[in-house]
Amino acid sequence: MSKINIKDWINSAEKELKEKKLEELFWETPEGIKVKPLYTEDDIKQLNHEIGLPGLPPYTRGPRATMYANRPWTIRQYAGFSTAEESNKFYKEGLKNGVMGLSVAFDLATHRGYDSDHQRVVADVGNAGVAIDSVEDMNKLFDGIPLEKMSVSMTMNGAVIPVLACFIASGLNQGCPIEKLTGTIQNDILKEFMVRNTFIFPPEPSMRIVADIIEFTSKKMPKFNSISISGYHMQEAGANQVQELAYTLADGKEYLEAALKRGLDIDDFAPRLSFFWSIGMNFFMEIAKMRAARFMWSEIVKKFNPKNSRSLALRTHCQTSGVSLMEQDAYNNIVRTTVEAMAAVLGGTQSLHTNSFDEALALPTTFSARIARNTQLILSEETGITNVIDPLAGSYYLESLTSSMVVEANKLISEIDDVGGMVKAIEMGIPKMRIEESSAKRQAKVDSEEQIIVGVNKYKPTQKQDINILSIDNDKVRKKQISALNELKKSRDNKIVDEYIEKISEVARGNGNLLEICVEAAKNFCTVGEMTGAMEKVFGRHTLSSKTISGVYGKNVKSNEKISSVNTHIQNFIDRKGRRPRMLVVKMGQDGHDRGAKLIATAFADLGFDIDVGPLFQTPDEAAKQAIENDVHIIGVSTLAAGHKTLVPLLIKALKNNDADGIKVICGGVIPPQDYSDLYKLGVSKVFGPGTNIPEAAIEIMDIL
């Protein structure tokens, strides 16, 4: 047979294409990587990464030698809601049906270090996670679940010290020796300042806390992962895959240095660092990202001269992307999650969470959670995917893509290095701004129908499906928590409590280990809020000073009739009212989901609105004051963590009390259709759910005005 040549392929491809050009088949990924329609062995002749073998440095093919051939990944479903008792029931149900490890979702009050009786959390208790006020709640959460055997992952970053302390105290209560506790604490504060928004203290003391935890666990909890360096939240906030990869590794570097500065040996803690990726619909890119990450991490750690090669191995948890899931045509989400889960598995994850199809509506129900879990069970037990280790290695396309990711991510990492590391970069707002740019770009593409989402901007369903959702009576949960708190405060020895509170402040002022003292405090029934307060007295509470980007949405959205209709509306409005429509975009309560609010702010400004941006964590009264002083026409409430039922009525009342009910109120975000009519009855003019097309929303708002 004569040697075939790429030129022959080009010829026949061009013949097939007729008048079309071959270049038209090239695709540029959101991160600007050019993807060709065909890859050949030429493309893997020169790679920027080493492929190697699984279980061996640089671990590109996986951190373990046998991977799933020996044991499949851990099915670890993230869950938590309402009270500890309720969540405990839910966990047990999961464990009976295939879940292998727990992953606790805390409510936002706990995340931000407030006890359930704090006035700033009236809308947040038990809503978006489980309410934990003290070791007693923790005991209930793990009632009948032996912590000696069960690995528990906890997504906690802000109130990380008090919560981990309660967990340890609860384990000890069960009789589990501290060194036998297994699991992971997220403890990744840097990405909180960037995208997740459940920080409490300023960056500097926060980094000290991270180091305290690494130090404590490396000494006393050898089986516990002291940190889960998370890219997940970045992608969910809008980052593209290269950004997710680069910023996460840059965060990791920062943590390495913080622990080394503490005097720890790299091999004492590096093997206990774990990672966390989001896996979206960009199938091959996600697999490439996971492989690139393992290679790059081993390169990064190598510079610190570890002796133990396990220090170089990147182990990771993955979660399928929540933001890829839609409210519209919600059953499609099952398919999306399957595709994403498959990418996570082919990428070699150590554990996995699969989202439920009602993701964009509310927390999962028992039914939707079951399907999500079964998605993994089917992949693991029906497909044979697990039998071969890293089956995609050597693929021309995948290896070439992995290589490109390494190059692109390194560029971003250098940008961070140039300004002096991630803490500095975060202070300057660089990564946040880049991520928001990506988010605005993507929305512009979706709104212009360049990026297709089935059921949302194409192939829309003609009939609405009614989907049962989990609804939480947060008022009831709050009252229950408050009475338990009051009970606790009556029955415990308050003198000891006061002493511990004082000691915690003292340790915060000095340089002892905060986790160590808080474990004692937790044992003695100090609450999460009290422990946080003791540290807050010394550290202060951090507020974000972030600037909204502008122009990105406007530049990327294609002008069409919708956009020009918005323009005409606005011009007419100016002629009638003497100024542009002015909208205050607010985030109330502890809900830190600001992607939507930021997007709405920047996009509406680009469409010609004057937009006031409220700070995170506003109270309804504060929002009303801002709206009145700025004499806005309309308040746009963005709400995703189920606080709307409590906060929107309070906002409307605050406006009325100030004789300002002329200001219209609209809502957007994750609001189950079941709640729409209540909001309308209150006087809300319009509700905009997930998947809202922004120019269309602008027209509707102009009609309201």
Add this chain to the structure above:
Amino acid sequence: MKLQDYLRFRRIKNKTFAKLLNISPVSLSRYISGERFPEKKILIKIHNLSEGLVSPNDFCLQDDKNYDVNESQKIELKKFHQHILSGSRKHLGKVITLIESSREKDQITSEKLLELFKGNDKSIRIGITGVPGVGKSTFIESFGMKLIRKGFKVAVLAVDPSSRFSGGSILGDKTRMEKLSVNKNAFIRPSPSSGHLGGVAKRTSESILCLEEAGFNIIFVETMGVGQAETEVYDMVDIFLVLLLPAGGDELQGIKKGIIEMADLIIVNKADGELKKSAEITQREYKNASHITNKSRINEDIGVMICSSLNQSGFENVWKYILKFIDIRKKNNAFINERNLQKINRMWGLVDLKVKGFVKNLSSRKFVQELLKNVKINNLSMYRAVKMISNYIIKK
């Protein structure tokens, strides 16, 4: 000028003027009200007697009619004024909107309202500029809170840039002041830079008057320190502060030299932690700087101080400086003289705005569009078109 305005302006009684014209006072009032149109002979006489200020055209224009308010509107305005005096946030918010509005009706309402104001000279108007990120908002937040604790009522006005492409704007997140914004003795209002007429910044001085009427006695005006808004703001405040970063000379600062020269007080911010040393160096450099040869408004060398808005250090010195500055200015009457002068400048500013608005409106006129078309296809020289348009304006 309208005949009525002329008579008012020269304080001439209708009767007297009628005599001069040799007509009955009744006919004169008919001309004034527009009921009747004077004949040619009378028109010329009026023109001459009024020093050329009242021209025949003035009798054709009717559009000023709505400038006069009727009784019920008067009552409304009084009520509105009362609300402002009692410090109603809602009304304060609304009146600033009226001031910034491009609608003529709103303009008139706001002007009528402003005419009711008593005004006072008890407030201190403080302008603050500096490059983005220097810490203006943080400074105002902590310094403002300090003043509130001293018993003052603090208001903040800020102008945020509007997008040149969409005309829209993002407001407020560059002036995030967490504690001030929730304090009942504070009022914060960011405004978009380009209202319909292209110059809300020019309107800021009217907004200041409203805040003062509502009892706010410390008024901060924050600007970006990069554009020409600074001169405007300089002209509406009693003292002008320039915030600098702890870093070398002008180039490193990224601030325009012209802006530094306007300063009454230079403050090097962020004098804390690692930056303290370089703040002190910067302070020395600016103290000795030969290029700041001009003096502050009190004819003394421009003060150069350091502070940390984060730790609230150095504030007492800044406050003392401001008090002394105002005190000297008040003693030698410069304070009130300058405010009066600023009033005149503001008047010209408003004239300027009116003319601009007028010119902008012109472009939609048929005959102007006709002209434009012809200029485009080279049927008419640009210069001739300018002449025709300006003639038209002068006649109006």
